Amino acid sequence: MRDDNCIFCKIAAGEILSKTLYEDDKFRVILDLGPAAKGHALILPKDHYANLYELPEELAGDVMKLAKKMAKVMTEKLECKGFNLVQNNGEIAGQTVFHFHMHLIPRYEDDGQTIGWKPGSPSQEELEEIKNLITRD
Ligand code: 5GP
Ligand code: ZN
Secondary structure (H helix, E strand, C coil): CCCCCCHHHHHHCCCCCCCEEEECCCEEEEECCCCCCCCCEEEEECCCCCCCCCCCHHHHHHHHHHHHHHHHHHHHHHCCCEEEEECCCCHHHCCCCCCCCEEEEEECCCCCCCCCCCCCCCCHHHHHHHHHHHHCC
């Protein structure tokens, strides 16, 4: 399963060279060309799925297992002080390449990055309404 117009399909298949940290039959892990911090990497499934909605459940589990394995090795080797996993779905959420990928972002003291959001302040009633919306059949 691939999309001939997709750059990450080409990178995952090894047709476009990348700095590969890890590869198996399902995934390639590469260094991001526009890193948020030293060692910022991307987990790419070799098959093309545009986003989390399209990703098969089993592969979603495999992604998290691989993320954990990479976080351990990268933290040891890079001596980073923390780690963000980031995964964007849809343009509104910051996705720019529409081939599912998980960002592996090592974090360091004074790395100058902020990965976060402005916290809201919903009332208990609003939280209840949202909970009901999400959990109703
Ligand atoms: P998104 O915004 O879709 O979650 O993340 C896309 C990421 O892919 C960005 O961090 C960007 O720097 C990275 N990127 C885009 N094109 C390439 C490329 O050709 N090679 C590599 N290694 N990274 C890329
Ligand atoms: Zn693709």
